[in-house]
Structures are given as structure tokens and as C-alpha cells.
Amino acid sequence: MSWNLFPKRVPLIPKDISFFAMFAEMSNNLIAGASVLADLFADYHEVSGKIKEIRRIEHVGDDLTHSILTKLNQTFITPFDREDIHKLASSLDDVLDLINSAGARIAMYKITQPPPAAAELARIILLQSQELAKAVPLLQKNGDVLLHCMEINRLENEADQVSREAIGELFEREKDPINLIKIKELIEVLETATDKAEDAADVLETVALKNA
Amino acid sequence: MSWNLFPKRVPLIPKDISFFAMFAEMSNNLIAGASVLADLFADYHEVSGKIKEIRRIEHVGDDLTHSILTKLNQTFITPFDREDIHKLASSLDDVLDLINSAGARIAMYKITQPPPAAAELARIILLQSQELAKAVPLLQKNGDVLLHCMEINRLENEADQVSREAIGELFEREKDPINLIKIKELIEVLETATDKAEDAADVLETVALKNA
Amino acid sequence: MSWNLFPKRVPLIPKDISFFAMFAEMSNNLIAGASVLADLFADYHEVSGKIKEIRRIEHVGDDLTHSILTKLNQTFITPFDREDIHKLASSLDDVLDLINSAGARIAMYKITQPPPAAAELARIILLQSQELAKAVPLLQKNGDVLLHCMEINRLENEADQVSREAIGELFEREKDPINLIKIKELIEVLETATDKAEDAADVLETVALKNA
Known part of the structure; x- marks a missing residue:
């Protein structure tokens, strides 16, 4: 007769499951912020109200x-x-911080005409946030987290491309250096948000691989 | 009869206490640097001597x-x-690095008229350094570290506000783009120092909560 | 009679040695990137081909x-x-990222005349990469890692000096603010690469001290 002292699926110490619930809430809140940002640049009206909401x-x-x-x-x-x-908590927080930072730049620099790249980048940030929100609950179910992480990384590469082209074009076109400084910084802040989303995806990938 | 093999308050292995002494020295040295910086902007004379001292x-x-x-x-x-x-060591080091970085910017950019916000931000950095120096020894005595951390975070929010207003105003007022670049960067470096002080406070909070 | 249950040099569990091989490959690849960068600034021809190679x-x-x-x-x-x-992996990756970032800036900003400091900084990055590649295999042999780390730190201080002087001089000389922005950023990206090489050296020092 043999004893199985540690039967699978019956943990000796119940793991505190509610971290997952908290991360789900965090990523949904991130989607909320990214949605307002995407809407702000897609429809540049009621700007100060949208910035306040962010x-x-x-x-x-x-x-x-x-x-x-x-x-x-x-x-x-x-x-x-x-x-x-x-x-994971820090990088999700960083994405939202940078979304807010972009809003603050618009107010601080009184930007009346954001570049088209801002709308594209905000759309990418929103897509990344949605992928993050899909990946987080999969951690708990041993679901396919890596697929979502790959998509987030692909989106970051796209953002990189968008921002490099937009800044290159800005230096071609914009002759007012002070305006150039403002728009360049707005684009860079948005691009950095996509980097932080990639950092969050890297943590998710790490966690998934460790538990594979 | 029962044996208490691990009587409380008599550690089996004496913990190395002198890390606390070293952190106390580090935070006092930080106060020294922040004091010279605050003095530099409050009384903008003998500038190069003060920068050297920093x-x-x-x-x-x-x-x-x-x-x-x-x-x-x-x-x-x-x-x-x-x-x-x-x-903790890294973030305390970062604050002092940025204080020195602000000094270096003044020399490198030959700034003759620092903005009023620089004096305000240097004052905030000094206050944060003093709070850090009060919080560090409390770790050892299970004292109320969190109160000091909250004050450091409040000061960081104040610095954020001060720097955003100052940069917004700078873009309104300063028509020379090269001068704008210099002053903007000085303000940003000082503001980043207050962020790093908050990072140090976050570590102190973490340590206090873990040992609560 | 006494048993030596844990004879030295015969590990109970064989440690996975091939991390060292992978880090060796990483640091050699870093040297490859730093060499092309140094060559790019030393001989500013076939620029776009060299940037592609980086x-x-x-x-x-x-x-x-x-x-x-x-x-x-x-x-x-x-x-x-x-x-x-x-x-260690992240900081080595960061150095190469920044080397690539410098190349991307040249393309994005259409820089036709890089400042002399760029060549100096690229040379320092190459020297640091070579020191890193020498230090990595010494970890495994308990060799003198610290000597190489000290040299990498010395080189970072040199880069700091070079970049501060170059930026100071740039603000003296360059009256076109848009060109100033471009060249300043190129110098800063290169200087940040030397910071990241120092970060890698700090990890090597930590590992060496822990195993001393």
C-alpha cells in the first residue's frame, strides 16, 4: 500500500486567490483610462473634461x-x-501614469492640434490594455498567456515604428522649435506607455513560464 | 514539561545592526547635499563654490x-x-545624484537666472530628505514610519504641481527656445529628485509593513 | 573515522553551466554592435548600411x-x-538597445555632421563592451572580475565628462535650436549606453562578491 501524501490539486495551504481579482480590476481600470485617451485623440473636443476624467x-x-x-x-x-x-502592479500602474502624463502635457502645453500619430498611438495603447486584461485571468487557468504577450510585443513594435516616423516627419515639417518640443514630447510619452505595457506582458510571460 | 526552543526576543543569530547606522549616515549626507542646493537657489551667489560642494x-x-x-x-x-x-540604498543615492545633476546643469548651461520654481523644488527636496532621515531610525524601533512616508508622498505631489505650473508658464513666457530647453530641463531634474525620494519612502513603507 | 558527506568541488546537483555560454555569446554580440557604431562615427560613410547592420x-x-x-x-x-x-541579461540588452537607438536617431534626424564627442563616446562604449566580455567568463573561474568592473566604471566617468563638455560647448556654439535638440539627444543616448554598461558591471561585481 502506498500513501500519496500530497495529492495533486489539493493544495496544503490555500493560496490567496484574490490577487487575481485585484489585477483584473487594475487592468479593467487601465482599459477605462486608455479608452478615454483614444477617444480624446479620435475626437478632439471637450478636451479638458476628458483630461480630468483620465x-x-x-x-x-x-x-x-x-x-x-x-x-x-x-x-x-x-x-x-x-x-x-x-x-506586474508597478508596470500596469506605469502605463496608466503615462496615459495621464500625456493628458497633462496637452493641458500644460496648450496643445490645440495633436499630431495624427497621437491617435494611432492611443489606439495601440488601448489594444495593448485589452490584451493585458485578457491575459491576466488566464494566469489562473493555465491558459495561453503567451499568445497575448506576443500580440502586446507586436503592438509595441508597431508603436515604435509609428513614433519614429512621426518624429522624423515632425523635424522635416515643423519650423517652430517650441512647438516641435511640445509635440515631440507628447509622442514620446505615448510611445513610452506602450513600452510599459510590454514590461507588464514580460512579467505575465515570466509567471506563465515558471508555472508551465 | 514543555520546551520553548525558540524564546522570543532572543535571536539565534544576532542580526547585523550596523546597516541602520550606514543608512543614517546616508540620509544625513543627503540632507547635507539638499541643504546646499536649497541655499544655492535661495541665495544665488557664490554659485560655482556651492556646486563644487554639492x-x-x-x-x-x-x-x-x-x-x-x-x-x-x-x-x-x-x-x-x-x-x-x-x-533603499539605490534610491537614496539617486536623490543625491539628481541634486548633483541639477548643479551640473547650472554649470553646463551657464544658467544665470534660475526660475523661482527651482528654489521651491529644492526646498521640497530638503524637506523630503529630512523626513527620510527621521523615518530611517524608526525602522529599528518599530516606530511610526508610515506617517513620514505619507508626508514624503504629499511633498512629491506638491513638487509635481509646482513643476507642471512652472513649465506651463515657461512655455507661455520664454520665447528663446534654447533658454527654454535649459530651464525646462533644470525643473525636470529637480522634480525627478522628488520622485526618487518617494521611491525611497516606498521602500521604507514596504519594510515597515512586512515587519508589522 | 569521519565522513565528508559534502566533498568540495563535487556538486550534489550539477549546476547548469550553459548560462555562461549564453552570456559569452551576448557580450560578443554586444562587441559586434559597438564595433560597427565606433566605425560609423570614426568614418562617417556608408552611414545607412552601418545603421542597418547595427x-x-x-x-x-x-x-x-x-x-x-x-x-x-x-x-x-x-x-x-x-x-x-x-x-545582467537586461542590462547587456539595454546597452545594445541604446547603440541601436543612436543609429535610429541618425536616420530619424538626418544627422549629416555628428559631433566629435559621438566618436569618443562610441569608442568608450566599445572599450566597455570588451571589458564586459572579459569579465563574464571570469565569473565561472573565480577570476578577478572586480578589476574589469573598476575599468568599466572609470570609462563611464570619462563618458560623463565627455558628454557634459560636449553639451556645454553645443549650447555655446549651436544657434539653431532644432539642430541643438538633435545633437544633444544623440550625445545623451550614447552617454546612457555607458551608464547601462556600468549597470551590467555592477551586477558582475555583485555576483563576484556573493561568491567570494
Whole structure:
């Protein structure tokens, strides 16, 4: 007779499942922010109202991030590696910070005519946010996280291409250096948001591979 | 009869306490640098002497950081998590680096008239440094670290506000693009120093919560 | 009679040695990229061909980085700390990314006359890459890694000096703000590459000290 002391699928210590719920909330909040940003550039009206809405959503994001990190510091057993929880929360927070940063630049620089690339980049950020929101719950179900990560990376490459072309063209066309500085920075902030979304995808990939 | 093999408060292996002394020295050195910076912008005379003094203090900071990291790599039992020691040393080092970076910008760009926001931001950096120096020893006494962290975060928000307004106003007022580039960068460097002070506070909060 | 259950030099679990081979490949690929960059600025002809070659090398580097990180996530016993493997791969990748970024700036900004400092900085990046490639295999042989790390840090200080002087001089000389923006950014990207090489050296130093 043999004893199976550790039957599969019956964990000895129940893992705290609600980190997943918190990350789901974070990624949905990110989609909310990215949607307003995409709408802002697609339809450049009621600009200050949309910027305020982004700021509000970013504050919600700050609170969610803080809750996850506080919970992390008070939890002994975590559903995946502590450092990965920390990195995932931070990178999701960074994407939303940069979305808000783009909004703040518009107000600070009184940008009345954003470049077409801004709308393209905001659309890419929204697509990445949607992919992130799809990938997060798959971590729990051992679903195919990697497919979504690959798409997020592909989108980041696309954003890179869009922003390089837009900045190259800006230097060709814009003769007013002060305006050039403003538009260049707006494009760079948006492009950096897509980098941070890729960072979040890298963490998801790491977690998926570790548990494969 | 029952044996208490692990009586509380009598650690089996004495923890190396002197990391606290080193962090105290680091945060006092940071106050020294932040004080010269605040004095520089409050009284814009003997500028190059003050910049040199900041550079000297920054070199001391580099040595202190290097000592902590070397000790960390050679120490088996640490008073709090290794990665938190690493992050705390790095972020305190970053604040002082950026203080020095602001000084270097003044020399490199031959800035003769710093904007009023520079004095405000330097004052905020000094206040944050003082809060950090108060919080560090509380780690050891289980004191109320979080209160100081909250104040440091509040100061970072204030710095954010100050720098956004100052940069917005700069774009309104300054018609010379080269001068605009110089002043904008000085403000951004100072604002980034307040971000790094917040990073240091976040590590302190993490350590305090883990040991709560 | 006494048993030596753990004879030295006969590890119970064989450590996966091929991480070293992968890091050797990464640092050789970095030298390849840095060589083309140094050649580009030393002899400013066939510029677009050289930029394309840098981009090709950077893609190879991306694949190598991805292989190391994938292997890391699938390996239980690593030859040195997981987080150090991650940081080393990331920082080596960052240096090559920035080399490619410098090439991309030249194309994007249509820079026809790079400043003399670009050649100097590219030469420093190449020297740092060569030192990194020498230090990596020494990790395995307990060789003197620290000497190479010190040289990499010295080179970073030199690059700092070169770039500050070059930017200071640029602000003196260049009256066209748009051209100033382009050249300033090129110098900054190159200087940041030397910072990332220093980050890689810091990881090597950490690993060497931990195993001392």
C-alpha cells in the first residue's frame, strides 16, 4: 500500500486567490483610462473634461496599486512570486501614469492640434490594455498567456515604428522649435506607455513560464 | 514539561545592526547635499563654490552606497530583506545624484537666472530628505514610519504641481527656445529628485509593513 | 573515522553551466554592435548600411536575451542568483538597445555632421563592451572580475565628462535650436549606453562578491 501524501490539486495551504481579482480590476481600470485617451485623440473636443476624467481614473489606479502592494506586504503565501506581483502592479500602474502624463502635457502645453500619430498611438495603447486584461485571468487557468504577450510585443513594435516616423516627419515639417518640443514630447510619452505595457506582458510571460 | 526552543526576543543569530547606522549616515549626507542646493537657489551667489560642494557631497554619497552594497553582498543575515536594502540604498543615492545633476546643469548651461520654481523644488527636496532621515531610525524601533512616508508622498505631489505650473508658464513666457530647453530641463531634474525620494519612502513603507 | 558527506568541488546537483555560454555569446554580440557604431562615427560613410547592420545585430541580441530569460524561467538550479541573471541579461540588452537607438536617431534626424564627442563616446562604449566580455567568463573561474568592473566604471566617468563638455560647448556654439535638440539627444543616448554598461558591471561585481 502506498500513501500519496500530497495529492495533486489539493493544495496544503490555500493560496490567496484574490490577487487575481485585484489585477483584473487594475487592468479593467487601465482599459477605462486608455479608452478615454483614444477617444480624446479620435475626437478632439471637450478636451479638458476628458483630461480630468483620465486624471480621475489614474487616481483610482493609484489606490488599486497601493492596495495590491499593501496586501503583498501582509501576505505570506502568494499565488505567484512576490517580485512578479510587485513588477506586474508597478508596470500596469506605469502605463496608466503615462496615459495621464500625456493628458497633462496637452493641458500644460496648450496643445490645440495633436499630431495624427497621437491617435494611432492611443489606439495601440488601448489594444495593448485589452490584451493585458485578457491575459491576466488566464494566469489562473493555465491558459495561453503567451499568445497575448506576443500580440502586446507586436503592438509595441508597431508603436515604435509609428513614433519614429512621426518624429522624423515632425523635424522635416515643423519650423517652430517650441512647438516641435511640445509635440515631440507628447509622442514620446505615448510611445513610452506602450513600452510599459510590454514590461507588464514580460512579467505575465515570466509567471506563465515558471508555472508551465 | 514543555520546551520553548525558540524564546522570543532572543535571536539565534544576532542580526547585523550596523546597516541602520550606514543608512543614517546616508540620509544625513543627503540632507547635507539638499541643504546646499536649497541655499544655492535661495541665495544665488557664490554659485560655482556651492556646486563644487554639492559634487563633493555626492562623492561621499557614492562611497557610502558602495559600502552598503559591498557589505550586503558579504552578509548572510540582514536586518531586513536584501532586496529592500538594495533598493533603499539605490534610491537614496539617486536623490543625491539628481541634486548633483541639477548643479551640473547650472554649470553646463551657464544658467544665470534660475526660475523661482527651482528654489521651491529644492526646498521640497530638503524637506523630503529630512523626513527620510527621521523615518530611517524608526525602522529599528518599530516606530511610526508610515506617517513620514505619507508626508514624503504629499511633498512629491506638491513638487509635481509646482513643476507642471512652472513649465506651463515657461512655455507661455520664454520665447528663446534654447533658454527654454535649459530651464525646462533644470525643473525636470529637480522634480525627478522628488520622485526618487518617494521611491525611497516606498521602500521604507514596504519594510515597515512586512515587519508589522 | 569521519565522513565528508559534502566533498568540495563535487556538486550534489550539477549546476547548469550553459548560462555562461549564453552570456559569452551576448557580450560578443554586444562587441559586434559597438564595433560597427565606433566605425560609423570614426568614418562617417556608408552611414545607412552601418545603421542597418547595427539594427540586425540588435535583433540577434533580442533573441539571445529572450533565450536566456526563457531558460531562466524553466531552470530550477542556476549557476548564480536568478535575479542577477535577469539583471545582467537586461542590462547587456539595454546597452545594445541604446547603440541601436543612436543609429535610429541618425536616420530619424538626418544627422549629416555628428559631433566629435559621438566618436569618443562610441569608442568608450566599445572599450566597455570588451571589458564586459572579459569579465563574464571570469565569473565561472573565480577570476578577478572586480578589476574589469573598476575599468568599466572609470570609462563611464570619462563618458560623463565627455558628454557634459560636449553639451556645454553645443549650447555655446549651436544657434539653431532644432539642430541643438538633435545633437544633444544623440550625445545623451550614447552617454546612457555607458551608464547601462556600468549597470551590467555592477551586477558582475555583485555576483563576484556573493561568491567570494
